[in-house]
Amino acid sequence: MNHKVLQLRELLNRKESEKKPHSAISSGCQPLDRLLPQRGFQQGSLVEWIAGGVGSGASLLALLAARSACYGGGALVLVDRGQSFYPPAANACQLDLQNTIVVHPANGRDECWAIEQALRCPDVAAVVAWPARLTSQAFRRLQLAAEHGSSLGLLIRSATARNESSWASVRMLVSPRSCPLECGDLSPLSISNSVATTKLLASPSQPTDKAMTSHRTPNRKGWRLGVELLRCGGLFGTKPIELEIDHQTGEVRDAYPLPLAAQLAGTAPDPRQATA
Amino acid sequence: MPLSEATALGNQYDGPPRPSNQHNDGLRGPSYKRTPLHIESHDPFEDHKALEEIAVWCHRFSPLVGLADEDPVETLLLDVTGIAPLFGGEQAMNQQIESAFLQQNLMVRIGLGDTVGAAWALAHYASATLRGRESFSAEVVTACGDVGPKKTPDPFAAEPRCAAQLLELPIEALRLPSAIVETLSRLGLQRVGDLMPLPRNELKARFGAILLQRLDQALGEQPEIIARTHSPTNFFVEWLFEHPVTQQSVIQQVIRQLIERLCFLLLKQDTGSLQLSYRLTCQDSKPVTFEVGCYRPSADASHLWKLTETQLERLMLRDPVTSISLCSIRHDRLSRRQKELFDDDHIRQDSSLVAALIDRMSSRLGRQAIVRCVLQSDAQPEKAYRYEPLVGGSVSRRKNNSHSPFSLLDRPLHLLAKPVALEIYDVAADGSPSRFQYGGKQYAVSRYWGPERIETGWWRQRGVQRDYYRVETSEGFRFWMFRSLRDGCWFLQGAFE
Structure with a gap:
């Protein structure tokens, strides 16, 4: 294509992008969207998920956000230095593995480089990474790369990163909550109605493995995760919310949903503003 | 077969002892020694690459050699129309092909037919007496006669012969999907000949067009084309220095020129390189070689130079370089798309920018570091998935959209x-x-x-x-x-x- 045409296209694209602000990307769960001022994450920004500990569910929420970001098209890049990412679980999250690129960098330097390169690519919708250490300069580079490529960077950090400086536009602390005592059926001994299933996973021509599952019916309470918005733009330290992930459906909902009347009251326009 | 099973089988069965060349005194007979078991995990990409190399090597028997359209690919197709007299007849030709493969320690099955389909069927399912008109052993090669519909008789071609043999072969010999084969066998149709008396319209309505297509291709009623495997030596450029060179800048400049020359050759055939191989011959030490891979075929000199540059940065040259050669060892047709002034969002998936990103990351981090996930039906959690390199591993792009048997909280991330x-x-x-x-x-x-x-x-x-x-x-x-x-x-x- 003619060089002048390319220049024209770039110029027009720049002008257009100046006019329309970056649209918000849903976090993948409605209660979390309601917590965020823009009802989602800003395109071309970094989101930092601080995990409250091992097995806290921060990666799960980040992956749901990545899935949501990929709905509009674009690839998903997973930078997994520890090589511990488990694809069958991601498939259970309904993540499109065909559209997912997994990167296994050997060291921290390559990890930062890979995240930056992926964020800079305009056709990458989201980048998920678990960087152990990030210097302020490296963090800044990642932020600029995300802005340049309009990609969403989802960084899952350990609890020690909470006191470090951050260039992420949104910072969240994810820590699980213990199941409330009033559940009643928490004790494993009280679980009943055991169901046993057997499945064969190989074709007759191949050696077969068998997995016999003996599930006890879990209680109806899902996994509860507390999410605290540490920072979001100029917003600091909001009231934490509690999410509940349903065991059967995988639906993420508010653990303490407001009564219908209160919800309607919250969504209804303020009559004083209306009359003003 | 999983690696663990191969190891278990290998430990149970040591294999036949091999004669040792070192101790043969004539009296005690040859002494035998057991070779230690060597097991390597199966790499489909390397498998395909090796088969392509064999296909190129087969150009000594036929000017038109290709790979069969199957998954996994295990059949070579040779168009031997009118060639047999050059080898002294079909029997002699087949014997020469077989012995040449045996010299390479490769076991082959040769099927000689009037069509690609017939030759494939004979190679895979015919008994030794039916394969070709003569008996041949082995497994990989299919040599075929006329490719396409029957036309003017060839003075060198033999009389049509394989149709009768073909009708005696099992249904599987028609290269049909396993579901159709299963249905046909349930209906009592075991051999190809059982299909012939059945009405064609009903066969098409019941099993789709593929059944009649395969049958017609085997019988020569429909054409079938052999996709030619090109010789990689077609795309080779070299630079010989008058005096040995040590300056990095000079080497870089020469490599840039070589890439431009190679891209010119590639573009002339509307081809892009998937893998480049560099060889820097040094004055006093072994040649330095390295490879650069691409996610998509590319003949863009600046893109290939960028990928090469990252490799050159890490290259340590201790001796002066006397020559540099560049060869495209894997290449494919360039994919072209109509360019638009404003790209739509829906084109973002699998875009050229993502391809360039994959190439860049593979070049710096290595081919094995940029991968895609492939789920496997295995109960053991560690074996329920595997990774496939994106660069170079694009031979078999299987769909991986299987529905997960697990719910969100069944397995950890x-x-x-x-x-x-x-x-x-x-x-x-x-x-x-x-x-x-x-x-x-x-x-x-x-x-x-x-x-x-x-x-x-x-x-x-x-x-x-x-x-x-x-x-x-x-x-x-x-x-x-x-x-x-x-x-x-x-x-x-x-x-x-």
């Missing part, structure tokens, strides 16, 4: 590469863990789901017998652990991060 032994302090009466220690911290279990028994077959050397539990601690953290049924020890397999 992080799996430990090797299960970590756990110290269990307390076990409930039903065998579930109540208190355990991990990472120097004690956890009390408040809820659990399980046991989920996972055990692999006895034929696996390192099979597993485990009872898995998903546990939630009193603080709400979730882990995936198991008790080995062999020794009763507890291990942590993953965490619900």
Whole structure:
């Protein structure tokens, strides 16, 4: 294509992008969207998920956000230095593995480089990474790369990163909550109605493995995760919310949903503003 | 076959002893020594690459050599129309092909037919007496006569012969999908000849167009084209220095020129390179070689130079360089798309920018570091998936959109590469863990789901017998652990991060 045409296209694209602000990307769960001022994450920004500990569910929420970001098209890049990412679980999250690129960098330097390169690519919708250490300069580079490529960077950090400086536009602390005592059926001994299933996973021509599952019916309470918005733009330290992930459906909902009347009251326009 | 099964089988069966060339005194006869078992995991990409190399080598028998359209590819197609007299007849030609393969330590089955379909069928399913008009052994090569519909008789071609043989072969010989073969066998149609009396319209309505297409292709009623495998030596450029060179800048400049020359050759044939091989011959030491791979075929000199530049940065040259050669060892047709002034959002997936990103990252981090996930039907969690390199591994792009049998919280997002032994302090009466220690911290279990028994077959050397539990601690953290049924020890397999 003619060089002048390319220049024209770039110029027009720049002008257009100046006019329309970056649209918000849903976090993948409605209660979390309601917590965020823009009802989602800003395109071309970094989101930092601080995990409250091992097995806290921060990666799960980040992956749901990545899935949501990929709905509009674009690839998903997973930078997994520890090589511990488990694809069958991601498939259970309904993540499109065909559209997912997994990167296994050997060291921290390559990890930062890979995240930056992926964020800079305009056709990458989201980048998920678990960087152990990030210097302020490296963090800044990642932020600029995300802005340049309009990609969403989802960084899952350990609890020690909470006191470090951050260039992420949104910072969240994810820590699980213990199941409330009033559940009643928490004790494993009280679980009943055991169901046993057997499945064969190989074709007759191949050696077969068998997995016999003996599930006890879990209680109806899902996994509860507390999410605290540490920072979001100029917003600091909001009231934490509690999410509940349903065991059967995988639906993420508010653990303490407001009564219908209160919800309607919250969504209804303020009559004083209306009359003003 | 999984690696563990191959190892188990290999340990059970050492294989026949091989004669040793070193000790043969004529009296005691040849002494034998057992070669140690060597097992390597199967790499489909390397397999395909090796077959392509063999296809190129087969150009000595035929000017038109290609690979069959099957998955996995295991058949070579040679168009030998009018060639047999050059070898002294068809029998002599087949014998020469067979002996040439045997010299390369390759076992082959040769089928000689009037069409690609017939030759494929004869090579795979005919008995030794039917294969070709003469008897031939082995497995990989299919040599065929006329390709396409029957036309003017060729003075060198033999009389039509394979149709009758073909009708006696099993239905599988028609290269049909397994579902159709299964249905046909349920209906009692076992051989190709059983299809002939049936009405064609009904066959098409019941089994789709593929059945008649394959049948017609085998019988020569429909044409079938052999996709030519090109010789990689077509795309080769070299620079010989008048005097040995040590300056990095000069070497870089020469390589840039070589890339431009190679791209010119590639573009002339509307081809892009998938893998480039560099060879820098040094004055006093061994040649330095390195390779550069691409996700998509590329003949863009600046893109190929960028990929090469990252490799050159890490290259250590100790001796002066006397010559530099550049060869495209894998290439394919360039994919072209109509350019638009404003690209739409829906084109973003699998875009050229993503391809360029993959190339850049592969060039710096290595081919094995940029991968795609492929799920596998295996109960053992560690073997339920595998990674395929994106660059170079694009031979078989299988769809991987299988529906997950698990729900969101059935499996953890992080799996430990090797299960970590756990110290269990307390076990409930039903065998579930109540208190355990991990990472120097004690956890009390408040809820659990399980046991989920996972055990692999006895034929696996390192099979597993485990009872898995998903546990939630009193603080709400979730882990995936198991008790080995062999020794009763507890291990942590993953965490619900």
